[in-house]
Amino acid sequence: MFVDYTRECQYKIGFLPLDTSLYCSTEKYKQCPFYIAINQSGHVCKYLNQCPSFEHFKAENFDDFVSIAYKYCLSEKNNNNCKRFKIRKRGDMPALDLMPDGSMFK
Ligand code: SF4
Structure with a gap:
């Protein structure tokens, strides 16, 4: 599971997110925002593919990234409250x- 999905994931998103073993090698993989985005298995922001932020968020803590993604990028209800979404x-x-x-990414 890890090999197949992770290889596919890297091919699509272009990098290997840090600290993802909890998702990549367990049944929790279906909750990974990248898995949802790639498989369109839920609501996905229409700007996600061109949104550098989606990659940007990986930097610090993957759980933080997951939380942000669920709050905005994968949330049908709250997607249009994203500041980036409004500008797009x-x-x-x-701004990147x-x-x-x-807030601004540090
Ligand atoms: S919700 Fe905002 S941050 Fe997430 S993909 Fe869409 S525009 Fe980008």
Whole structure:
């Protein structure tokens, strides 16, 4: 499971997220935001494929990334409250470091 899904994942997202063993090698893999995005197995923000933030969030703590992804990128209810989403929707490009809650990534 780890080999097949992780290989596919790296091919699609271009990097290996840190601290993902809890997801990649257990039944929890279906809850991984990347798995959901790649398989479209739930709501996925329409800007996700062009959103550098989705990769950006990987940097520190994968659980934090999961929490942000679920709160905005994979949330049908809250997706359009993402600050990046609002900027994209009006046709502009948000700053690379802008987080969905409006704070700046450090
Ligand atoms: S950060 Fe915002 S714009 Fe980017 S994928 Fe998530 S919800 Fe969509």
